[in-house]
Amino acid sequence: MDANESRKLSLMLVLFFQVLAVTLPGCFLVASQQLPIKKPALQTLAAKGHGFSSSLVFPVTGNVYPLGYFSVSLSIGNPPKPFTLDIDTGSDLTWVQCDAPCTGCTVPKGQLYKPAKSSIVPCKDPLCAVINGGPPCKNPNEQCDFKIQYADSGSVIGVLVRDYFPLRFINGTLPRPNLTFGCAYDIDHGQHNPPPTTGVLGLGKSAASISSQLGAAGLTQNVIGQCYSAKGGGFLFIGNDPVPSSGVSWVPMLQNTMAKHYASGPADLLFGGKPTGLKGLNVIFDSGSSFTYFNSAVYEAILNLLSKDLNGKPIRQVQDPALPVCWKGAKPFKVLSDVKSYFKPFTLSFTSTKNAQLQLTLENYLIISEHGNACLGILNGAEAGLGNYNLVGDISMLDKLVIYDNERKQIGWTSANCNRIPKS
Ligand SMILES: *[C@@H]1O[C@H](CO)[C@@H](O)[C@H](O)[C@H]1NC(C)=O
Ligand SMILES: *[C@@H]1O[C@H](CO)[C@@H](O)[C@H](O)[C@H]1NC(C)=O
Secondary structure (H helix, E strand, C coil), rough: CCHHHHHHHHCCCCCHHHHEEEEEECCCCCCCCCCCCCCCCCCCCCCCCCCCCCCCCEEEEEEECCCEEEEEEECCCCEEEEEEEECCCCCCCCEECCCCCCEECCCCCCHCCCCCCCEEEEECCCHHHHHHCCCCCCCCCCCCEEEEECCCEEEEEEEEEEEECCCCCCCCCCCCCCEEEEEEEEEEECCCCCCCCEEEEEECCCCCCCCHHHHHHCCCEEEEEEEECCCCEEEEEECCCCCCCCEEEEEEEECCCCCCCCCEEEEEEEEECCEEECCCCEEECCCCCCCCCCCCCHHHHHHHHHHHCCCCCCCEECCCCCCCEEEEECCCCCCCHHHHHCCCEEEEECCCCCCEEEEHHHHHEEEEECCCCCCECCCCCCCCCCCCCCEHHHHHHCCCEEEEECCCCCEEEECCCCCCCCCC
């Protein structure tokens, strides 16, 4: 694999491990001359006061392959400064690269977030404990530092700040809520090359996520919709207005040990519409992951199903730097429809709800690599450090509107034209 190819591989693998982001308790001090501690001013989130709420719609850029991420542009501060953020329903804290100064930041100094004294969030802020899994400091007036450890060995250390987010709601109002996020001054990219974004948009379930903060302030309902096109791009929304009133398959969010994640199940896996014997799978929906991951046993079973089914067809397995498992035909493939006659769809059939089936058509589990091979976009989660988790990544959500409804504790999807952005 040449240097250029390995760079591309790294880019694709950057974001997905964030599903397992764990925050480690502990205070990481910033030199006080850089980030002086502000006098305490405990800010509690505005209570959900009134029945009105609106929604936000953002255009999304990116693709599963070759880029490996989807991002939105958000402005922060006064005067507002734009930041490009990877969208991640698999982690909670939104963070941006920080001029504190910074180790491991990847964008020019002028594009970093420069925290003002007044924006530093003190340790006694309730969100500081949420982010750190408990009260992290002896002194409640200290700045609140955080560390997020990603399962792929990457990590981010920063300080919690609070600043204006100038927004545009679809009802026409232009609110400017103060939201809490991370100013990341020490970024370790692990074994992967950094993506060209300036941070992460955390849309997870905890009170610290941007969607939870907007919900707690009574500005939007805590509902997230993502629609990524197989052609690239798409849209993201926060709020309930763009949710279709019919045609959505809804399944309950799991409230057990997987309650930290957007998880549902149990589901049976079908191949070509037929049972595979793979039953009772719990899956996490994670927009921070480009590809889909199954635990080792399920992954091996899927490889067996595919190799049995491809037996006798004019296609053979080949090494390709794009992904671990690829197939080559007589001629290089150009588009997925070139392999339509070789591959059958998978289906995740949720047994909790009648007719709740997540169809994985070819575009939802295969890519055509730059070398013209068809490659499997389903990976072994154990090899990726995900343990026994099954994780539905972006590839399996393409051309679907996927809705994470924290108000009604359910996850929904429907097929959609994701290039048609709801008017905002
Ligand atoms: C739009 O929604 C916001 C946030 O929920 C609300 O405060 C505002 O009153 C609404 N504006 C109009 C014109 O309906
Ligand atoms: C919002 O954040 C800014 C920047 O941190 C701060 O100066 C301001 O006092 C905050 N305003 C409110 C209403 O909390």
